Amino acid sequence: MRWMVVMGLFGVTACGSYPADAEGTLNAIKHAHVIRVGxxxxxxxxxNFSKVQSYLKQVSEDVGAKVEVRQGSAEALFAEIEQGSLDxxxxxxxxxxxxxPDVAVVEPIAKRSVGHxxxxxxxxxxxxxxxxxxxxERHARDMKVKS
Structure with a gap:
């Protein structure tokens, strides 16, 4: 019985903090105090642009970082996300x-239809x-609740 408890504790401590970022994005944001937004x-x-502004404000306040925004096409920005040059x-x-399949899409803060x-x-x-x-995701859910 003792052996099982020791192994269980070892397993929990070996996993480190969960959830974790494979490339350390959240830690990098908190260290630099900057969120690189495309x-x-x-x-x-x-x-729904005002929702985008509110969303980014909430996220930036939560992590203690300012938002640096640049615009671009979806394809170019997604490629930058994959490379790690955008947060x-x-x-x-x-x-x-x-x-x-290539990026993590957070649940929408708003939806609309354009044609089909x-x-x-x-x-x-x-x-x-x-x-x-x-x-x-937490702030996206908060935005949906407030809507």
Whole structure:
């Protein structure tokens, strides 16, 4: 019995803190006090742009970092996320986007339809950055509750 308890404690301590970021995004943000945000082109013209601003403000206050924003096409920004040169992109993404397997798309803070296409206004982060993704998801849920 003692052996099982010791092994269980060893297993818990060996895992470190959970959730963790594979590449350390959240720690890097907290250390630099900067969130590198890519704003997908056209997002400023979205009827839900004020939600984007509120969302980014909440996230930045939570992690104690200022937001540095640059605009670009979705494809270019997603590639930068994959490479680790951006922390998050924000904008409308189609529910059938070919990028979905390559990035972590946080639940939308708003949705709208354009023709037959369903668009979710979401934060998009690097796969595997689980602690950072949890921060983004928590604030997305908060935005939905306040809506």
């Amino acid at each position: 704003l997908i082109e056209g997002t400023q013209r979205s009827p 998050v992109a924000v904008g409308e993404i189609a529910s059938d986007s070919p990028w979905l 296409c369903s668009l979710g206004l979401s934060a998009i982060a690097r796969n595997g950055e689980n602690a950072w993704i949890m921060v983004l």
